[in-house]
Amino acid sequence: MKLDRRQLLALTGLGAASTVLAACGDAKTSSGPGTTTQDQLTKLLPAYAPNELVKADIPSVNGANGFFSNPAFLKYPANPVTTVNGVPGKGGSYTTMTPLWGAIPSASGNAYYAEVNKVLGATLKLQPADGSNYDKVLPTLFAGDKLSDWVQIPSWNMGNLGFADAVNKFADLGPYLSGDAIKAYPNLAAIPTSAWQCCIWNGKLFGLPVYYSGATIAGTLFHRKDILAKEGINPDDIKTPADLAELGKQLTSAAAGRWAFDDVFDSLGQIYKFPVDPNRWVIDEGGKIIHRYETPGILEALEWYQTQAKAGHVHPDALADKKEDAKQRFWSGKVVVTGDGPGAWKGDDAKSGKAANPSYDRQAFKLLSTDGKPQIWMNPSAGMYSFLNAKLSADQIKECLSIANYLAAPYGSKEYLTVNFGVEGTDYTMVDGNPVLTERGSKEVATTYQFLITPISPTTVIAGQTQVVKDYAAWEADMVKYAAKPAFYGMNVTEPAQYASINQPMVDLVKDIRYGRKPISAYQEGLKTWKAQGGDQLRAFYEDIRSKYGTGQ
Amino acid sequence: MTALRDATPALRTPDPKPVKKSRFRRDRSLLLMVIPAVLLLIVFNYVPMFGTATAFQRYSIYAGFWHSPWSGLETFRQLFSDPYFWSALGNTLELSLIQLIFYFPIPIALALLLHSIMSTKVRTIVQSVVYLPHFFSWVLAVTIFQQMLGGAGALNQFLRQHDLGTFDVMTNPDTFALLVTSQVIWKEAGWGIIVFLAALAAIDTQLYEAAAADGAGRWRRLWHITLPGIRGVIVLMLVLRLGNVLTVGFEQMLIQRGAVGRDAAEVLDTYAYYYGVVNANFSLGAAASLFKGVLSLLFLLAANKIAHLLGEDGLYRR
Numbered sequence: 081m082k083l084d085r086r087q088l089l090a091l092t093g094l095g096a097a098s099t100v101l102a103a104c105g106d107a108k109t110s111s112g113p114g115t116t117t118q119d120q121l122t123k124l125l126p127a128y129a130p131n132e133l134v135k136a137d138i139p140s141v142n143g144a145n146g147f148f149s150n151p152a153f154l155k156y157p158a159n160p161v162t163t164v165n166g167v168p169g170k171g172g173s174y175t176t177m178t179p180l181w182g183a184i185p186s187a188s189g190n191a192y193y194a195e196v197n198k199v200l201g202a203t204l205k206l207q208p209a210d211g212s213n214y215d216k217v218l219p220t221l222f223a224g225d226k227l228s229d230w231v232q233i234p235s236w237n238m239g240n241l242g243f244a245d246a247v248n249k250f251a252d253l254g255p256y257l258s259g260d261a262i263k264a265y266p267n268l269a270a271i272p273t274s275a276w277q278c279c280i281w282n283g284k285l286f287g288l289p290v291y292y293s294g295a296t297i298a299g300t301l302f303h304r305k306d307i308l309a310k311e312g313i314n315p316d317d318i319k320t321p322a323d324l325a326e327l328g329k330q331l332t333s334a335a336a337g338r339w340a341f342d343d344v345f346d347s348l349g350q351i352y353k354f355p356v357d358p359n360r361w362v363i364d365e366g367g368k369i370i371h372r373y374e375t376p377g378i379l380e381a382l383e384w385y386q387t388q389a390k391a392g393h394v395h396p397d398a399l400a401d402k403k404e405d406a407k408q409r410f411w412s413g414k415v416v417v418t419g420d421g422p423g424a425w426k427g428d429d430a431k432s433g434k435a436a437n438p439s440y441d442r443q444a445f446k447l448l449s450t451d452g453k454p455q456i457w458m459n460p461s462a463g464m465y466s467f468l469n470a471k472l473s474a475d476q477i478k479e480c481l482s483i484a485n486y487l488a489a490p491y492g493s494k495e496y497l498t499v500n501f502g503v504e505g506t507d508y509t510m511v512d513g514n515p516v517l518t519e520r521g522s523k524e525v526a527t528t529y530q531f532l533i534t535p536i537s538p539t540t541v542i543a544g545q546t547q548v549v550k551d552y553a554a555w556e557a558d559m560v561k562y563a564a565k566p567a568f569y570g571m572n573v574t575e576p577a578q579y580a581s582i583n584q585p586m587v588d589l590v591k592d593i594r595y596g597r598k599p600i601s602a603y604q605e606g607l608k609t610w611k612a613q614g615g616d617q618l619r620a621f622y623e624d625i626r627s628k629y630g631t632g633q
Numbered sequence: 634m635t636a637l638r639d640a641t642p643a644l645r646t647p648d649p650k651p652v653k654k655s656r657f658r659r660d661r662s663l664l665l666m667v668i669p670a671v672l673l674l675i676v677f678n679y680v681p682m683f684g685t686a687t688a689f690q691r692y693s694i695y696a697g698f699w700h701s702p703w704s705g706l707e708t709f710r711q712l713f714s715d716p717y718f719w720s721a722l723g724n725t726l727e728l729s730l731i732q733l734i735f736y737f738p739i740p741i742a743l744a745l746l747l748h749s750i751m752s753t754k755v756r757t758i759v760q761s762v763v764y765l766p767h768f769f770s771w772v773l774a775v776t777i778f779q780q781m782l783g784g785a786g787a788l789n790q791f792l793r794q795h796d797l798g799t800f801d802v803m804t805n806p807d808t809f810a811l812l813v814t815s816q817v818i819w820k821e822a823g824w825g826i827i828v829f830l831a832a833l834a835a836i837d838t839q840l841y842e843a844a845a846a847d848g849a850g851r852w853r854r855l856w857h858i859t860l861p862g863i864r865g866v867i868v869l870m871l872v873l874r875l876g877n878v879l880t881v882g883f884e885q886m887l888i889q890r891g892a893v894g895r896d897a898a899e900v901l902d903t904y905a906y907y908y909g910v911v912n913a914n915f916s917l918g919a920a921a922s923l924f925k926g927v928l929s930l931l932f933l934l935a936a937n938k939i940a941h942l943l944g945e946d947g948l949y950r951r
């Protein structure tokens with residue numbers, strides 16, 4: 081381990097830092113910037129052998145810069161294929177920890193857990209933890225060395241972990257998966273290279289990708305098409321921020337309890353070209369590396385949003401920072417336009433929305449732009465990764481990878497049904513050719529095993545809502561035409577820990593301005609402090625990365 | 634209280650040797666009963682104090698306490714040069730002062746009112762009603778306020794529908810101090826009366842009867858019997874409150890910080906949370922908390938000293 085680290089440091093030009101490391105003995109204060117050279121990547125990346133079992137009803141569409149939309153399926157195959165022969169596990173027992181956004185199912189008497197563990201031939205002791213507070217739990221687990229055998233960590237929780245150091249707690253999967261070694265696990269070999277690339281830190285393959293796709297985005301602007309139709313508005317006419325602002329006036333009717341916008345600020349990033357998490361840096365036309373806070377776009381977006389907030393077009397609860405009720409506000413029609421992740425546009429959302437109002441129809445606007453040339457920065461292919469604990473033996477790692485191979489079985493397989501829906505008749509039934517969770521199933525089946533590893537995300541029918549699949553696939557096929565790589569795309573750069581807290585005052589300031597508590601003019605003062613407190617040093621850090629590793633574009 | 638002190642002079646004899654042994658024998662079972670509480674204190678309050686060492690380190694979660702490099706007072710220099718820290722301290726003191734003035738007398742007044750109600754039935758009902766909000770979490774309490782007084786709340790929707798002007802106190806930084814104080818009053822004043830009610834119950838009713846016989850009216854009885862009777866408890870509560878002067882409700886602030894902004898709602902506890910936990914700068918969080926702890930102790934000791942000078946017991950008897 082030590083030798084490797086030193087080699088890596090020499091390689092990254094941080095030779096001076098390695099002397100510090102040697103002096104500190106076990107004090108692992110820095111393992112370098114986390115990222116990896118192109119040459120190393122080529123050696124490390126697993127081979128790719130796709131295994132599409134079923135022909136998609138709506139095939140994937142190739143977009144710009146190598147990005148592509150997800151294949152969409154309208155009906156589950158009547159005769160699912162078996163992709164894994166025999167039992168993957170050897171009777172081992174492993175603890176897992178995954179985030180979960182929603183109610184945590186009871187483990188006792190859970191037919192779904194029992195069934196999946198049975199087919200896996202191993203016992204995975206699932207410990208789902210509250211996703212919203214996951215970032216607060218992780219540091220204590222690392223500090224106390226109490227990590228489970230198999231841990232999932234979302235990319236947006238990695239920033240403050242100093243991840244180039246954190247990965248030392250996990251097993252190096254390179255010897256098991258790099259190159260042709262992966263062919264021992266056919267379902268893992270079907271994971272595209274772009275997803276594996278996100279799983280590499282410090283020149284080693286550590287992660288297993290979770291929920292990756294050919295075009296992963298942070299989110300977009302959604303609207304209630306049914307309400308727009310009632311007001312005689314065609315959503316396709318909304319092309320610029322000025323058009324959007326016009327909706328503010330047309331759709332707000334406060335006395336009737338309806339406001340045009342929820343908190344859409346992050347979605348303005350796509351329109352005004354400032355990156356949102358996990359992307360932070362862009363390269364301007366002059367070739368200068370600039371942070372999100374230094375883009376001219378963020379100022380324009382603040383101005384747009386503050387104008388809407390002051391004009392009373394934003395729901396007051398959104399201005400009171402009550403994000404947790406945003407979905408309810410949208411379902412109940414108290415807001416007409418909202419910003420959310422792409423995951424919000426699924427069958428279960430349509431089911432919840434229609435429960436509030438039968439004519440409920442969530443749609444996304446086609447990408448807006450200020451100049452008629454829309455562009456959207458992509459997130460790394462995978463937004464979440466799982467890791468195996470470094471304490472596991474080689475045999476245990478192999479068993480876990482066999483289990484992963486089962487869990488990553490593609491759409492259309494028998495295994496996919498079991499992993500995602502449990503026991504037929506108990507947890508789900510087939511309705512119109514698609515699996516639908518029963519009442520018991522919706523209590524027992526939560527995203528648990530799936531957060532360890534998944535096959536490439538298909539767009540599928542959930543809760544019987546076929547139209548949602550068609551709409552989403554059509555929107556995504558259009559969106560990928562404008563896909564672009566942001567700076568340092570998928571490079572897993574770990575920023576030095578001492579700069580972690582310089583962003584907090586800016587986060588607060590941006591909120592103060594967009595909610596109308598401070599004038600736009602207050603922005604430059606805050607930005608000056610940010611630069612002085614470390615923003616400029618951080619830029620120098622990225623300049624160094626650019627000269628040694630490139631920009632990932 | 635004075636009567637109680639005079640009645641137990643044995644406790645004050647400055648002759649510890651022979652007494653110590655017999656006192657131990659006499660209090661054996663009491664001491665046994667105290668052991669679990671002491672253990673709890675040791676495990677959850679004293680052992681974690683070693684964590685304050687991180688304030689003097691450049692703490693890394695991977696290196697741990699034992700291997701993180703020492704940094705001397707560097708973290709404190711960083712803390713004291715941060716204008717946001719001073720603004721958090723200023724907010725904490727301001728909110729504390731406002732709560733001291735507006736909140737502190739309310740449970741006493743409520744207790745006096747309740748005490749004067751003769752019908753036990755009415756008293757029980759009122760008591761239950763004012764206790765109830767204490768059992769709500771802050772999330773729920775703030776949600777109720779938001780739904781009643783928020784920009785889209787019941788009150789403002791009513792005003793809108795009748796073409797009257799609206800006002801949103803939930804997002805107004807200028808009135809935030811008053812908002813949180815009224816929230817504290819609504820939620821905690823009822824619970825706060827318990828101690829005072831107990832003190833009121835301990836007052837000898839014969840004193841009232843004698844005073845009434847001598848022709849003392851309601852106000853004179855309040856002034857000369859009731860208030861002196863609970864003065865010790867009031868001073869004790871005041872001393873405890875002053876010891877907690879830098880704690881003004883972490884959850885309550887955290888939940889509403891986004892609605893009014895950092896400038897109005899950042900207090901020492903949320904500062905330590907955002908800069909320490911959220912941004913993983915644990916050393917800075919520990920330094921801010923240690924600073925708060927030391928300052929609180931000084932406040933407590935000073936308040937206790939003043940109580941002694943006024944001739945009251947304070948936290949302990951001199």
